Amino acid sequence: MIPFLLLVVAVLMGVPALLASNRSLKFNSWLGLRISPVTANEDAWAAGHTAAAGRLAAGSAGALAALVLCFLTADLHIVLLVVGLGWALGCTVAAAVAARRAAEPSAECAAGRGAAAPRTPQRCGRHSPHKLHHGRPDRHMTARAPFLGVTGLGVGGAPLRAPQNP
Incomplete structure (x- = not known):
């Protein structure tokens, strides 16, 4: 049961990480981060998931490492489950923070508080003059x-x- 849980966590974190790193994770209701700035529009979705891809991949790799160690040791399954899930949770929080930071400028511009979201750190039309576009x-x-x-x-x-x- 414990190896199965670690495998599920690894897949649920690894698939979005792989798709986001290839920029092929499209806006959907099944797979991806569910944070309000990230779900604001398609540009925010792409920016947030691209920023979070590395952290999601690290969480998936940690869960896979714990899974491999489960098969190598017979008496540490619970410890490996806690460590693997803790690592995955920490990486998920870090991915959510990175996604929010990357998606907020696109979400603000889409909400009418600025110009169209540029890809480079430029000043957005209606943002504060002391704030760069990337936040x-x-x-x-x-x-x-x-x-x-x-x-x-x-x-x-x-x-x-x-x-x-x-």
Whole structure:
């Protein structure tokens, strides 16, 4: 039973990883990561799964390694199950984080908060002027304290003030 569980986990992580790395995992309702930015549109789906492919493959490889060790040792099945599933879970969380980061700019642009999603890190039409299109702040954006009205530090350390509502 334990080897079967590890095999199922390895296949469920390995197939999407393989398809995503080849960019052949199309938007579907059966296979893939189910995170709101990733499912926003097809561009976000492709970007998120491409970013997560390596981490999903690492999770699949860990489950397969635990499966192989199950056949080599007779008394460590439970330990290998816990280690293999723990590794797969950790890789799934890392894949979800990477997919969310990669898909958020595409999801924002598709929602009408910016221009069409470019493939390179460029500024999106309606995004904050201090935020690159791929979601990482510029070097100038070093601090946030919206409760003080300061949203970042500009060139030379001058504070950027949040707009005041009249």
